[in-house]
Amino acid sequence: MTDAYETGTFVGRVWRPDVAGPSLVVVKNGELIDITSKAVPTMRDLLDLDDPVAHVRSAPGEVLAPPAAVMTAAEQRGTDELHFLAPCDLQAVKACGVTFARSMIERVIEERAAGDAALAEAIRGRVTAIIGDSLRNLKAGSSEAADVKAALIEEGLWSQYLEVGIGPDAEVFSKAQPLSAVGWGASVGLHPISRWNNPEPEIVVAVAADGRVKGATLGNDVNLRDVEGRSALLLGKAKDNNASCAIGPFIRLFDETYSIDDVRNAELDLSIEGIDGFRLKGASSMREISRDPLDLVAQTIGPHHQYPDGLMLFMGTLFAPVEDRGEPGQGFTHKLGDVVTISSPALGSLTNTVRLSTECPPWTFGTAALMRNLARRGLL
Structure with a gap:
């Protein structure tokens, strides 16, 4: 567990089997504290507050477990155990492409x-x-x-x-549907038609409905190079598949210890460990981004496009793997069972295992299920 958890303001979401639904958590004194309330039942509501940091610091809550106790390597989505979810819920999940020249x-x-x-x-x-x-x-x-x-x-x-x-205009596309992103420990999915693909380690900023950036986290924008390469019109097929978007483990809220300048200067490390013994290290530096993060946000949300539930925005990546994994000249591509870890000192680490989208647990808990669950718990 990163030392930053001891000083920063980290919020996230976990699945609680005892309530058969998600809860908001904050990391305090080495513990995950459930701070879900009727006033703030979702991450969307928390980030929409004028001062979410003040709220989580004063909110009463229930101690659940230390973060390290929840971070296991087992498949997460679909289990009946306490596990991490992506730290966003009703927000749109958007991504910026080709932001590093x-x-x-x-x-x-x-x-x-x-x-x-x-x-x-x-x-x-x-x-x-x-x-x-x-x-x-x-x-x-x-x-x-x-x-x-x-x-x-x-x-x-x-x-x-x-x-x-x-050029002057950024590429911004829809990466995943609200509530469909997976969190720490879950499998990430590759569409079965893909034979050339890779992870994309990225900073993801959390943006409120009014366009203000409230914090940041880590993300893996799984990339199907062959599908998108055939035609840019296949971008949706290449990007939005079951479990193809991982975010987490927590959103670090902007406070006196962390700001947009830390996002601008973030260094990301990537490791891939294959069951075949393959190892790959990579990195991405936000210092080399060709567009400022706030410019990317402004190109996404504003008078031209509203997001009443806010959005999570992937910033893009400098990482592009060219090392051969098999035959010379074939470059890198995933193999099933690869364990991908994306880390940054200020944000922790996001670990996921690569599988086919058709073999990952299906996404079944959508907006209607969330609303019904919160209503049964007296939170709406």
Whole structure:
């Protein structure tokens, strides 16, 4: 358990089998405290408060267990034991793509390879030879970005991914339905049609209905490189599948110890451990993002688009795995049973096991089920 849990304000959600439903929790004195109340029954309601930090610090609650006691490696969703859920509920789950100019090249490669991993290495060499280091620290929408765009068009390498990567408008898409994201310890799902895929370690910001960012957490935006590479119109199929979105373990609320500047400077580590003995380490640095987090939020929510229940917004990733796992030139792809851990010192770690979406526990607890459960508990 990270030392940050001792100083920061961490809130989350757990499944309580005794009430057959979810509860809000805060980490206090090394314990998970259930602070669910009629006034604040959901994470949506907590984040909608003007000062959620003051509320959780003063709210009475019930001691459940230490976080470490709940963090087991067993399959979580669908069990009758106390376990972590994604720390969001009624919020829309949105994601920003191609927010790091350096990793944007991999999206271009996916498109050029039409989802064929065998072609990726040759294309990568050609694109890198032309662009070189011109994308390092490049800010999207800048005059320098416009110059890079012109050069790429001249070389016949223009792409829709380059447009959203270095142009003025960000890519924002729907990653998952409200309540469908999985939490710490759950399996993450790959669509069975995919043969080329990878994890995406990301910072996820929690945004209230009024557009204010109230905190941040970790997320895995599972990426099906071959499906999206075949056509950008398959983005929904590539991104929104059963259990393909993991968030957690907690939202760290903005307080005197943690702010948007900490998000801007966050360093993320990634580890993948396969049952075949494969090991991979990776990283993503928010310092290299091509768009400011608050700009991404403003492009998502505002007078042009409202989210009355707030939203969780993935910030994108610098990580793009190119290391061969099997045959030379085939690059990395998941194998079933991979254990993926995304960590950051200020936010803890998010661990999930890779399976097929068809083999992960099905998502059955939606908005109607949540409302009925809260009503039975006298919380509405």
